[in-house]
Amino acid sequence: MTRVLVVDDEPQLLRALGINLRARRYEVTTAATGAEALRAAAAHPPDVVVLDLGLPDMDGTEVVAGLRGWTDVPILVLSGRTDSADKVDALDAGADDYVTKPFGMDELLARLRAMLRRSLGREELPSVSFGEVSVDLAAHKVVRAGEEVRLTPTEWHLLEVLVRNPGRLMSQKQLLLEVWGPGYETARGNLRLYMGQLRKKLETDASRPVHLLNEPGMGYRFEP
Amino acid sequence: MTRVLVVDDEPQLLRALGINLRARRYEVTTAATGAEALRAAAAHPPDVVVLDLGLPDMDGTEVVAGLRGWTDVPILVLSGRTDSADKVDALDAGADDYVTKPFGMDELLARLRAMLRRSLGREELPSVSFGEVSVDLAAHKVVRAGEEVRLTPTEWHLLEVLVRNPGRLMSQKQLLLEVWGPGYETARGNLRLYMGQLRKKLETDASRPVHLLNEPGMGYRFEP
DNA sequence: CGGGCCCTGACAACACCCTGACAGCCGCCG
DNA sequence: CGGCGGCTGTCAGGGTGTTGTCAGGGCCCG
Numbered sequence: 492m493t494r495v496l497v498v499d500d501e502p503q504l505l506r507a508l509g510i511n512l513r514a515r516r517y518e519v520t521t522a523a524t525g526a527e528a529l530r531a532a533a534a535h536p537p538d539v540v541v542l543d544l545g546l547p548d549m550d551g552t553e554v555v556a557g558l559r560g561w562t563d564v565p566i567l568v569l570s571g572r573t574d575s576a577d578k579v580d581a582l583d584a585g586a587d588d589y590v591t592k593p594f595g596m597d598e599l600l601a602r603l604r605a606m607l608r609r610s611l612g613r614e615e616l617p618s619v620s621f622g623e624v625s626v627d628l629a630a631h632k633v634v635r636a637g638e639e640v641r642l643t644p645t646e647w648h649l650l651e652v653l654v655r656n657p658g659r660l661m662s663q664k665q666l667l668l669e670v671w672g673p674g675y676e677t678a679r680g681n682l683r684l685y686m687g688q689l690r691k692k693l694e695t696d697a698s699r700p701v702h703l704l705n706e707p708g709m710g711y712r713f714e715p
Numbered sequence: 716m717t718r719v720l721v722v723d724d725e726p727q728l729l730r731a732l733g734i735n736l737r738a739r740r741y742e743v744t745t746a747a748t749g750a751e752a753l754r755a756a757a758a759h760p761p762d763v764v765v766l767d768l769g770l771p772d773m774d775g776t777e778v779v780a781g782l783r784g785w786t787d788v789p790i791l792v793l794s795g796r797t798d799s800a801d802k803v804d805a806l807d808a809g810a811d812d813y814v815t816k817p818f819g820m821d822e823l824l825a826r827l828r829a830m831l832r833r834s835l836g837r838e839e840l841p842s843v844s845f846g847e848v849s850v851d852l853a854a855h856k857v858v859r860a861g862e863e864v865r866l867t868p869t870e871w872h873l874l875e876v877l878v879r880n881p882g883r884l885m886s887q888k889q890l891l892l893e894v895w896g897p898g899y900e901t902a903r904g905n906l907r908l909y910m911g912q913l914r915k916k917l918e919t920d921a922s923r924p925v926h927l928l929n930e931p932g933m934g935y936r937f938e939p
Numbered sequence: 940c941g942g943g944c945c946c947t948g949a950c951a952a953c954a955c956c957c958t959g960a961c962a963g964c965c966g967c968c969g
Numbered sequence: 970c971g972g973c974g975g976c977t978g979t980c981a982g983g984g985t986g987t988t989g990t991c992a993g994g995g996c997c998c999g
Contacts, residue, residue: 565833575819582825587833588812589826595799601806602813609789609811609833631884631933643955644932679976681957687978698978707965707976867944905946907988914989922989931954931987 493607494518496537498528498554499569500547508541511596525549529557537564539606541599544570544581552584559585565606569594619654621702621715624693626654633693640692645670649685650693653703653713662710686711717831718742720761722752722778723793724771732765735820749773753781761788763831765823768794768805776808783809789830793818843878845926845939848917850878857917864916869894873909874917877927877937886934910935 495517499505505521512519520535522528525546532540540558544551555566568586570577578589588602617628623636631647633640642650648670653661663682667675675681686705690697704712719741723729729745736743744759746752749770756764764782768775779790792810794801802813812826841853847860852875857864866874872894877885887906891899899905910929914921928936 575822578819578822579825582822582829585832587829595802598799598802598806601803605806605811608809630882631930631936632882641930644930645956647933678957680959683977684957684979690978705977869945902946903987904948907990908946911989929988 492516492518493539494520494535494537495539495541495603496520496522496528496532496535497541498522498525498546499541499543500524500545501543504543507596508599511600515600525551525554525557528554532558532562532564536562538610539603540564540566541603542566542568542586544568544572544577552580555581555584555586563610565610567599567602567606619657619715622695624702626650628654635693642692643688645685646688646692649682650689653711657713657715660706660710660712666711682711716740716742717763718744718759718761719763719765719827720744720746720752720756720759721765722746722749722770723765723767724748724769725767728767731820732823735824739824749775749778749781752778756782756786756788760786762834763827764788764790765827766790766792766810768792768796768801776804779805779808779810787834789834791823791826791830843881843939846919848926850874852878859917866916867912869909870912870916873906874913877935881937881939884930884934884936890935906935 493516495512497505497508497512497519498521499508500523502523505523509519509521520531520537522531523546525548528540528542528546531537542551542554546554551568551570555568558564558566565587566585567588567590568581569590569592570581571592573591581589587606590599590602619626619628624640625634627633628651633642633647633650649666652666652669663679664676666682667678670685671678671681686703687697690700690703694700694703702714704714706712717740719736721729721732721736721743722745723732724747729747733743733745744755744761746755747770749772752764752766752770755761766775766778770778775792775794779792782788782790789811790809791812791814792805793814793816794805795816797815805813811830814823814826842849842851844850848864849858851857855871857866857871857874873890876890876893887903888900890906891902894909895902895905910927911921914924914927918924918927926938928938930936
């Protein structure tokens with residue numbers, strides 16, 4: 492879930508933002524001062540920060556600078572001041588967007604979506620690790636104990652389906668349908684063969700698998 | 716130099732923006748219609764787009780969608796409409812920022828800087844090296860063991876796509892689509908041919924490639 | 940006309956996929 | 970207790986598709 496840190500000293504606004512964000516299924520944490528905001532961000536790195544410039548303890552641009560010192564998290568600045576110079580200062584300090592109060596909640600949410608699209612949109616690493624093996628779904632790469640493992644297309648496809656459903660039991664029919672397509676639901680021998688290949692290439696002891704498990708009569712399960 | 720594409724149908728505004736941007740050492744190209752903007756962006760990919768929503772030939776969000784179909788270039792939208800719904804539509808269509816007219820030039824420039832900080836920061840790779848070869852993406856130049864290597868346009872295009880995705884497996888369809896465009900998805904023989912040319916020109920032993928690798932049945936991978 | 944450049948077709952070598960067969964394991968039943 | 974059938978893991982062989990490479994022809998441009 493996407494985590495938003497909202498920094499504002501007005502309880503009203505804080506509450507309104509919290510309600511709206513939570514209703515959109517964001518995870519919201521709040522801070523009322525700059526110092527608190529920096530602590531909260533460090534303790535629990537957010538995916539995006541909404542920051543009111545008018546804080547009681549420190550200047551808004553200082554907060555921006557304090558965050559920028561160690562993180563690239565997108566920062567959306569709220570301010571009551573329409574002065575152009577303030578906007579320029581905040582943006583040049585490292586903020587990503589600047590919205591003046593009063594603002595429409597739907598516009599704010601749209602701007603948040605636009606920012607998140609940029610930072611998360613570059614897809615967070617769909618990389619799964621188990622034992623001495625790590626699977627990078629984006630790069631189509633499998634590394635075991637530092638060395639790259641070569642997989643054939645079918646092996647990869649099967650592994651991908653299993654890894655995308657960690658801990659879940661996948662019936663043979665499901666796996667055959669997903670990897671081989673309709674018409675191969677009966678080729679159970681095939682599945683055994685490729686599961687064996689994967690075990691040989693990925694398990695430390697192929698004869699005693701730990702991650703690629705079989706449930707007799709039911710199907711197979713990937714356990715991270 | 717940073718390249719800005721400014722799309723607006725008001726000659727005045729176009730001139731004002733052009734003067735201010737060029738004074739800040741941006742490289743500016745302009746377009747007065749949506750169709751022209753799409754052509755210009757395709758011919759000469761910009762680093763950032765400033766787009767007026769009020770164009771004579773097409774709706775602004777269509778232009779955004781047309782760009783988003785193939786590029787992640789940051790888009791800053793200008794509009795005379797302060798209506799909140801318009802902002803939401805444009806941002807959700809894929810725009811990154813929305814500024815209402817009239818606007819302060821310094822604010823616009825600060826917003827441009829903020830957008831460029833994000834996208835260029837992420838872009839990196841002006842030059843990539845592997846083995847005895849170095850590829851300068853900006854200058855369109857390839858040097859091998861100190862000597863310049865001559866590449867044909869298609870060879871270069873293919874190499875560029877591979878180098879921009881280091882370590883990642885690129886499917887044949889992806890490569891064909893990116894290099895030859897839609898309609899050539901089936902011309903797999905072509906891809907083999909040009910991959911061979913690149914290997915012959917860049918690999919030390921073309922028959923035993925180390926950096927331009929094939930994964931049978933899946934695609935090709937560039938390994939630095 | 941000559942020179943690049945791009946595309947097509949052909950072929951050998953290779954990698955991959957499927958099939959069939961067999962042994963081990965387990966639970967069931969005679 | 971022993972035989973039996975179902976399920977699983979493993980191995981080897983033949984068929985099929987893919988890849989690398991070469992040669993040849995069309996196109997554009999100087």
